[in-house]
Amino acid sequence: MKNSHEIIPYGRQSISEADIQSVVDVLRSDFLTQGPVVPAFEQALAAYCHAQHGVAVSSATSALHIACLALGLGSSDWLWTSAITFVASANCGLYCGAQVDFVDIDPRTFNMCPMALEAKLREAQQLGKLPKVVVPVHMCGQPCDMAAIHALSVQYGFKIIEDASHAIGARYKNEPVGNCQYSNITVFSFHPVKIITTAEGGMAVTNDAALANKLVQLRSHGISSTPSDMQARPADEIWNYQQLSLGFNYRMTELQAALGLSQLKKLDEFVQTRHVVATHYDEAFKELPVKTPWQHPDAYSSYHLYPIQVESSICGKSQKEVYQVLTHAGIRVNLHYIPVYRQPYFERMGFKPGYCPHAEHYFKSSISIPVYASMSDEQQGRVVEEIRSALL
Structure with a gap:
């Protein structure tokens, strides 16, 4: 074979001249952090997924974290996820002070096994330790059996965050992953080895407007400038923003969003x-x-x-x-x-x-x-x- 000494990585980004130009255009614009490109990327990806809302963030890990917080996960709760995943799928629960546990995989798909999940839920119900949040992971890009997992959520009362870090562009039952038909929130990653990239970055999509609003606040220090969110203050004072909860600096930049918007076309x-x-x-x-x-x-x-x-x-x-x-x-x-x-x-x-x-x-x-x-x-x-x- 030719180039026998060439290093072949397991994954890498594909960057075109159009991608580069999209970033250059932002560098020459008035906004480098929070401008019009981030919401344009959010809207485009949500539309691609057939979801109502997209919230762009600094990484899939930060998306998982604020998704857990938006669903009310706390110190007295349990989060379950797949045994085979990146550590972030479990760490997001620990960040919220919750306890974490793991569900075995289906040996054919490498995804969370619905039968193993059901057996574990039956046992947890008897012990009074049912999970508040379950995080199925679409391993390698193949969607989990979300219909079965969703049916169990109805029976046992847990919320679902789909960790679709591997699965942007995938489809389940002929519908795009991310439509949230079987979950409360779906999370994507745009790390360079993923399908499309924003360098670092992620997004949470949801069909719940209240959840989307919580995610938006949590990614930016818990701050809102929306009048309907803000609490009454003295009329002679200027209040053009308020911190309503404890949030984080998990924002995506205009540069990242421009790259993501360009990559989304491909x-x-x-x-x-x-x-x-x-x-x-x-x-x-x-x-x-x-x-x-x-x-x-x-x-x-x-x-x-x-x-x-x-x-x-x-x-x-x-x-x-x-x-x-x-x-x-x-x-x-x-x-x-x-x-x-x-x-x-x-x-x-x-x-x-x-x-x-x-x-x-x-x-x-x-x-x-x-x-x-x-x-x-x-x-x-x-x-x-x-x-x-x-x-x-």
């Missing part, structure tokens, strides 16, 4: 290209001792990630051995994710290895291989060749 194209790469991998790995990602018929993945599972009993190679061989060859594979409860911080809370068996099996067998919209045929071919060499 979102469907990016997702379609990722599907082409995934289909190539599916075919190339048919005869190799790995399991490729299974896709639910109700879901259209954004393919943020493409994890393979090494079948060590067949190839005689461990996951770690394959990982190391590929890394040495310049294929920057990754691991998404270590079960959150296995992290030292969470183990100090009392969590033990083996808590979620399917999550543990996934952790010990999976490797995320490169997938991004600008991957060339040559790069894809080299990834396949190096994986074949590492396994055989």
Whole structure:
């Protein structure tokens, strides 16, 4: 293969001249922080998702945090999320003083398993420890079984935040992820390795106007300048803003929003290209001792990630051995994710290895291989060749 020493990352951004110009235009404008581009990006993304409101923030982590606060999560409450996710899906509950717990995954989709969730809810109901908020994570870009999870929320009374950090551009039952048909709030990430990027940044979308108003306040120090929100003060004093609650500086800048608005125009194209790469991998790995990602018929993945599972009993190679061989060859594979409860911080809370068996099996067998919209045929071919060499 040509360029055999080229480093191929597991993910990367695709930036066009139009994207660059959109940022330059803002640099030459009157507003760098809070101007007209942020609300334009919010409205465009909400419209894409068929949602009523979008609230742009500095990261998906900050979106998760203020989503929890807007739903009233506090020190006496529980938040549950998937065992396989980035730590932010759990940390958002801890930021609110709540306790967190984890639900095992469906071994086919790597998403929160509705049956495991139902069993855990039955037990928690008996103990008086039902969650106030559940955070399903659309792992790798494939939507969770949201209809089943929503039905359980009706039965057991919890709120739902969809962590769709991987899933902008994905669809569930032929509708865009983010329409909030089965949730209170959906959160997206625009980190550079995600489908579209704002450098750093995120957004929360919702169909609830009151929740959207809370999110807007919380992202900016709890401050409002809306007359209907503000409390009466002496008529001879100037009150053009009021802090109504304890909020944060989680705002998105005009520069980030301009990049996001430009990238949004190419979102469907990016997702379609990722599907082409995934289909190539599916075919190339048919005869190799790995399991490729299974896709639910109700879901259209954004393919943020493409994890393979090494079948060590067949190839005689461990996951770690394959990982190391590929890394040495310049294929920057990754691991998404270590079960959150296995992290030292969470183990100090009392969590033990083996808590979620399917999550543990996934952790010990999976490797995320490169997938991004600008991957060339040559790069894809080299990834396949190096994986074949590492396994055989």
